[in-house]
Amino acid sequence: xSNVKFSKEELERYSRHLIIPEFNIEGQRRLKNAKxxxxxxxxxxxxxxxxxxxxxxxxxxIVDFDVVDETNLQRQVLFSVDDVGKSKSAAAIERLQRLNPxxxxxxxxxxxxxxxxxxxxSDYHVVADGTDNFPTRYLVNDACVILQKPNVYASIFRFExxxxxxxxxxxxxxxxxxxRDLFPTPPPPxxxxxxxxxGVIGVLPGIIGSLQANEVIKVITGIGSPxxxxxxxxxxxAFETRTLKVHKDPGQESxxxxxxxxxxxxxxxxxxxxxxxxxxxxxxLETMKDNDEDFQLIDVREPYEYEIANMGGVLIPLGQIxxxxxxxxxxxxxxxxxxxxxxxxxxxxxxxxxxxxxNLYNLKGGILAYADEIDNSLAKY
Amino acid sequence: MARIIIPTPLRxxxxxxxxxxxxxxDIRESIHALSSLYPDLKKQLLDDAGEIRQFVRIYxxxxxxxxxxxxKTPVTEDAVISIVPAIAGGLASSNSHSVQHTGATQR
Numbered sequence: 001x002s003n004v005k006f007s008k009e010e011l012e013r014y015s016r017h018l019i020i021p022e023f024n025i026e027g028q029r030r031l032k033n034a035k036x037x038x039x040x041x042x043x044x045x046x047x048x049x050x051x052x053x054x055x056x057x058x059x060x061x062i063v064d065f066d067v068v069d070e071t072n073l074q075r076q077v078l079f080s081v082d083d084v085g086k087s088k089s090a091a092a093i094e095r096l097q098r099l100n101p102x103x104x105x106x107x108x109x110x111x112x113x114x115x116x117x118x119x120x121x122s123d124y125h126v127v128a129d130g131t132d133n134f135p136t137r138y139l140v141n142d143a144c145v146i147l148q149k150p151n152v153y154a155s156i157f158r159f160e161x162x163x164x165x166x167x168x169x170x171x172x173x174x175x176x177x178x179x180r181d182l183f184p185t186p187p188p189p190x191x192x193x194x195x196x197x198x199g200v201i202g203v204l205p206g207i208i209g210s211l212q213a214n215e216v217i218k219v220i221t222g223i224g225s226p227x228x229x230x231x232x233x234x235x236x237x238a239f240e241t242r243t244l245k246v247h248k249d250p251g252q253e254s255x256x257x258x259x260x261x262x263x264x265x266x267x268x269x270x271x272x273x274x275x276x277x278x279x280x281x282x283x284x285l286e287t288m289k290d291n292d293e294d295f296q297l298i299d300v301r302e303p304y305e306y307e308i309a310n311m312g313g314v315l316i317p318l319g320q321i322x323x324x325x326x327x328x329x330x331x332x333x334x335x336x337x338x339x340x341x342x343x344x345x346x347x348x349x350x351x352x353x354x355x356x357x358x359n360l361y362n363l364k365g366g367i368l369a370y371a372d373e374i375d376n377s378l379a380k381y
Numbered sequence: 382m383a384r385i386i387i388p389t390p391l392r393x394x395x396x397x398x399x400x401x402x403x404x405x406x407d408i409r410e411s412i413h414a415l416s417s418l419y420p421d422l423k424k425q426l427l428d429d430a431g432e433i434r435q436f437v438r439i440y441x442x443x444x445x446x447x448x449x450x451x452x453k454t455p456v457t458e459d460a461v462i463s464i465v466p467a468i469a470g471g472l473a474s475s476n477s478h479s480v481q482h483t484g485a486t487q488r
Binding site for chain 1: 386388389390399434435436438440443444445447448463465466467468469
C-alpha cells in the first residue's frame with residue numbers, strides 16, 4: 001500500500017485525516033486505493049457521494065439511470081435547480097469532480113439488473129446500497145454475496161432510518177450476516193406503503209446517508225468496528241436510536257445465482273390480481289369538460305394531497321369511500337381519480353362490488369397525467 | 382407492562398401511536414394482545430396460520446427472538462419489544478413502481 005503516493009495538495013487536503021493517530025496516512029492510502037460503488041445517487045447517495053469524494057476515495061462508481069426532477073431537490077443535496085432534467089449520474093459527477101479532482105469517477109448510467117449486476121459490481125471493493133425498492137435491494141445483496149463484497153446498507157421511510165453492514169468479512173475471514181438473514185423475503189406489494197403513505201423528511205437521508213458513508217470509510221480503512229451483525233435504527237421524530245443484533249440464519253439457502261427479483265418481490269403479479277376497471281384518459285376527460293358533458297369527478301386522495309394540487313373533484317379519501325357512498329351519484333358518468341390511478345381503481349372495485357355501481361371510470365394516470373398532458377400549472381408531487 | 386415499539390410504516394394501524402403497552406407473559410401473547418387492540422395490524426404481523434411474517438422481525442431488547450425462544454420467549458414487566466419491518470424507501474408510489482419494474486435506483 002506504501003506505493004500509493006499523494007501530491008502536496010492532497011496531503012494538505014486530507015491533513016485532518018492524517019493527524020488522527022489511528023487513521024493517519026495509511027488510512028488515507030487505503031481510501032485512495034479503494035473502489036466504491038454507490039447504487040443510487042438520490043437521497044442517501046447524495047451525502048454518501050459528497051463525503052466519500054471529499055474524503056478521498058480513489059475510485060467511485062455511480063449507478064443511476066434516472067434524471068433529476070424538482071421533487072428530488074428537497075433531499076438530494078447533490079443536485080441544484082440547474083440540474084433538473086439532466087442525467088443524475090452525469091450531474092453528480094460534474095458536481096463531485098469540482099469537489100475533489102483527485103477522485104476517479106465511473107459513470108454507470110444504467111439500470112442495475114440481474115444481467116449486468118455481477119459485471120458492474122465485480123470491479124469494486126465495497127458496495128453502498130442507496131436504492132428505494134425491494135427488488136434492487138435483494139439484487140444488490142445477492143450480487144454482493146456471490147462476489148463476496150461488503151454491502152453497506154441504509155434505508156429510510158418518513159422519519160425512520162436503518163443502517164447495517166452486510167456480508168462483511170472480518171480479518172479472521174468470518175463473513176457476517178447479509179440482508180436475507182435479516183429479511184428472508186420481501187413484503188408483498190400490497191403491504192408496501194402506497195403513495196399516500198410514503199414520503200421522507202428531507203434531512204433524514206442526510207443523517208442516515210452520512211452514517212452509511214462513515215461505515216464505508218471504516219470498512220475500507222479497517223478502523224473501528226463496522227456495523228456488521230448489527231442493525232442501527234433511528235427514529236428522527238422521537239429521537240430514539242437502537243442497535244439490534246443480526247444473526248446469520250442457518251436455514252438460509254445459499255445464494256449462488258441471481259434471480260428475477262421483480263417476480264421474487266411479487267411485482268407484476270399484482271396487476272394480474274387487480275381486477276380490471278373501466279378507464280378514461282385525461283384527454284377524454286378534457287373533451288367531456290369541453291363538451292359540457294354532465295359528469296361527477298371524485299378524488300379519492302387524502303386532504304393533504306388535495307391541498308398540493310386538485311382538479312376540483314369531490315374529495316372522498318379512499319378510506320372513507322364506503323361511509324360516504326351517498327355522495328357518489330349513480331345516474332350519470334362518474335370519473336374517479338387519485339395521484340396515479342391505483343387507489344382510484346381500488347375505490348371503483350369496492351364501489352362496484354359492494355354497492356353495484358356501473359357508471360364509474362378510472363382516470364388513467366391520475367392527476368399526475370392530467371398535470372403532464374393537460375394542465376401544467378398543477379404541481380406534481 | 383411490556384412496551385412495544387411500533388415502527389413508522391405500521392403506525393397508521395395504531396392511531397399513530399409509537400409505543401403500545403401490553404400485559405403478556407411471552408412474545409406470542411404480546412403480539413396477540415397488540416393485534417386485538419389494533420385488529421388492522423394483525424394482517425401486517427401475522428400470516429393466515431397466525432405465524433409472524435418473514436419480512437417482520439421481532440426483537441426483545443436488542444436480541445432477535447429467533448435466537449431466544451421465538452414466540453415463546455418470556456416477557457418481563459419492563460421488556461421493550463421492537464417490531465422491525467423491511468423498509469425500502471420513502472416513495473412507494475407510481476414513481477417507484479416504475480422503478481421497481483425496471484429494477485433500479487434513486488431515492
